[in-house]
Amino acid sequence: MTEATQAPVHRQLTINVLRYEPRTPERPARMEAFRIEEADGMTLYIALNEIRETLDPSLNFDFVCRAGICGSCGMLINGRPGLACRTLTKDLGPNINLAPLPAFELISDLSVNTGKWMRGMSERLQTWIHARQQEVDLCRLEERMDPAVAEQIYELDRCIECGCCIGACGTVQMRKDFVGAVGLNKIARFRLDPRDHRTDEDYFELIGDDDGVFGCMALLGCHDVCPKQLPLQTQIAFLRRKMLLNGLNSAAKKGRNK
C-alpha cells in the first residue's frame, strides 16, 4: 500500500460455481466457470458480487455483514467449509471451486437454508436460559457472576451458526437429525451458565442418544473448520463423559429401584 505509483499486475481468476435451483429441476446441476481479474484485497464477497453485476445476474449467494461475524456466507471453498466473505482470493490458486454447504436445504446455487436448520435445532435443544424465576425485578442490581465464568461462557457463546461444522460433519451424512457440533456446543454453553437451572439429567434427555452426543464419531472435521476456533473437540469430549456418567448413574438408580 506504500508503493503509490507501481502499476499492479493482477491474476486472471477462474471461479467455478456449482449451480442448481431446486425450483427449476429441468436445468440440471452443473459447474459454471466465471473469469474475472483479481484486485487488491479481493475477497470472495467482492469476487462473487462482481460476477453477479457484470457476468450473470441470476447467481444466488448469501452475504450480510461481509465482515466475518454474521455467519451467512458459509460455503465449500475448494471443497472445505469456510466463510466466503473473509476469504482472500490471494490465498487461493487461480482456479477456485465453490459449492453450497452440504446437509442444508438448498435454496439456489450457493445459498442454503441454514436459518431453518438452526431454528429447528434451537427448538429441539431449547437453547435458551431456563431460569428459576420467570420475571426478575429489573430495578434491582443484576445477579453477580464470577468474571472468569462470564468469560468462559462468552468463549462458547461466540458461535455464529454459520453451519461450517455441519458441512464438515461425517455423522450428519448418515444421521440427518444429528445436532452437530453447533448443537452440542450450545448445550455445553448453557450447562456452564449458573443462570440456567437445568441439570445433567435434563441435558441427557436432549442429547443422550445417537442424534446427540453419542452420534459423534470423533472425526472432528467440525473442530478443524470452525471459523471462530471454538474448542469443539474438548467440549464434545467433555459432554460425552458427563452424559455417559449421567446415563450410568440413572441406569444404576433404576436398577436399585427395581
Add this chain to the structure above:
Amino acid sequence: MRIDYTDVLVIGGGLAGLRAAIAAKRRGHDAVILSLVPPKRSHSAAAAGGMQASLANVIEASGDNEDVHFADTVRGGDWGADQEVVRMFVDTAPKAARELAAWGVPWTRVQQGNRETVINGKKVVISESKEAHGLIAQRNFGGTSKWRCAYVSDSTGHAMIYAVSDQTIAANIPVRERAEAIALIHDGGHCFGAVVRDLISGELYAYVAKATVIATGGAGRLYRVTTNAVICDGTGAALALETGQAALGNMEAIQFHPTGLFPSGILITEGCRGDGGLLRDADGHRFMPDYEPEKKELASRDVVSRDMLDHVKKGKGVKTRLGDHLWLDITLLGRAHIERNLRDVHEICRYFLDIDPAKDLIPVMPAQHYTMGGVRTNFKGESQGLRGLFAVGEASCWDIHGFNRLGGNSVAETVVAGMIVGEFIADFCDRVDSDITITTSLVHEFLGREQARIDRLADGGGSEDASRLQQRMQEVMTEKVGVFRDGRTLAAAVDELQRLLVRSRNIGLRNRSRGANPELATAYRTQKMLKVALCVAAGALARTESRGAHHREDFPRRDDAKWLNRTLATWPNEADISPTLKYEPLDVMRMELPPGWRGYGAKDFIPNPGSARRSAEIEAIKQKLAGADRFTMQAALMSYEQLLPARLRGRNERIVLPSEGASP
C-alpha cells in the same frame, strides 16, 4: 393470492423488532416477525463495543446515573433530540441491560482489585471496589463523561441478538425468514399490515395485522463506503414513505464512524479508542489533541470524523493507490487486552489485512455508519401520519439521537425501544377500535398493484440496469452528501438523484425469473432506495446550518434561532421526484437542558431567543428546590415518568461505595 392474519406484524428481525414482538406476545397478542435473513444474522450482531446503560459499577463510572446519561445524549445529538424520549430511554437502559443479563448475555464482569489500563495514552493502575465484584463492567466510549458501556468483549451485539432471538424461540414467536415486506397496506388513515414477498419462491402474499412495526434498521447502503451490512438499504423507511401519509424525520442526519477499516469500510469498534487507542497521521503524530483538547480521540463521532478529514486535507494522510487514510494505534493496549477485549478487531485485521493489531497500526478512514433519522414517531413509537404503524430502533426517528448518536446508544435503543414501544403496541391492540376493519377487496388491490409492479419490471422491456443505477447513487451520496456538505454540491446531488430516480422507473431485467432472482430484488429496492436518498440529500440541502453530523461548510454554525426543529419528509404522490419537506419545531421552553456548548467541537452557535429565558427559569426552579434530591429536581424541570409504561417504571438500584455514603 393468500392473506394471512395476525395481531402484530413486525417487519425486521433485529434486536428492536424481536424485543417488541416479545413484549406484545407477553401481553397476549400474537406476533409474527418478517426477516430478510435469519434473525441472528441481522445487523444488530455487528454492534461491537457495547451498550450505554448507567449502571455505574466500575470505579471510572462512579457518580454516573440517568441524569448524566441524559445530558451526554442531548449534547451528543447537538440538541436535536426529543428530550422527554431521551429521559424515557436513559431510565430504561439499565433495566434493559439487567433483563439481558437474566436472559443469558455473558456481560464482561467487574473483577475487584487493581488492574492496569490506558487513559489518555498513558498506562495507569485503577482499583475496582469489592462492592462491584461480579456485576456488569463498563468501558469508556466517545462523547460520554463516565464509563458507561456495558460490553461482551467486542461482540456485544452478537451476544445480545443471540439471547433475544433465543427468547423469541422460547416464546414460540414465528419468524418468516427470507421474507420481505414490499408495501404497507392501509386505508389512508390506518395501517393494516404489508404485502410480503417470499424471497425463495417469489410468491406475493398479504399479512394483515392490527399493528405493523417497522424495525428494518438503517440505510447505510445508500453510500458506497459504509460499515453497514448489505441488507441495511433503507427500504424499510421507504415502505412508510410510499404510503404518502407517514413522514420520515431528520433523514439528513447521517453518522460517519471515524474508524472504518480502509478501504472496505468494515467497522473497527470505538471500543478501541474507549480502551485507550490513539489516532495517528502519516508522521506517526497523535493529532486529535491538536483539534480537541478536551475529549481528544473520545469526542463525539461527528467531531472526530471531521477532524480526521481536516487533517487529511492538510496533507497528513497516508497516501496509497486507493486514496488516503490515517492510522488507529492500539498497540499500547497490549496483546493480552486485545485478544480478550478486542477479539473481533484482532480477527478482522488478521483475515482482511493480514496484520497483527498488537504490533501493527490499523489503516482507517471515516465511513457511513448510522442513520439518526427514520420513520418519525411520537413517544409511543407510533407514526403521526398513519394509525397502527409503529417504528423501533434505527429505522425510527423516535428521536433520542438528534443529529448525532453517541456510540453504544444505538444498541441500547434497540432493546429499550423494543421494551417501551412493545408495551404501547400491546396497549394499542387491547383497544376495541384497533380492530381490523380493512376490506378484503382493498387488501387485494394492494396485492394486485405490487404484482403489477413486479411484472412490469420483469416483462416491461425497460432498458436501465438496476445495479448500475444503485452504484451511481452510492457514489453520489458518498462524494456529495458526506461528512462535509455545501449548497452547490448538495444541489448537484439532488439533481442527479432525481435523474436516477426517473431512470429507475425504466429498469429492465436480464433474468426475468420471478423466484429467487437477485436482480429482481435489486430492481425494486433501488427504486425505493433512491427515494430515501433524495430525502437525505434534499433535507441536507434545505437545512442551512451545521448541527451534529450534518455539517455545511457554507453555514458552519448551529443555528438555534432558525433550525431548532426536526425535518419531516413525505412523498405524497408516486410520480413525485422529490420529497415534500416540512418542519416540526422543538420547544425550547419545555427542555430540561436548553441548547449550549456541547463540551467539545465548535463553540460558536446562533442562540435561540428562548434559550436564555428557559435557562433563567431552570435556575429559579433549582434555587427554589435547593437541597431537594435529584429526582424531585428533575421532575420539576421536565417530568417524564408518567410517559413510561407502568411496568417499566421504578428507580434503578446502584451499588453504594463506602466513600459515597447513602445518597442515591
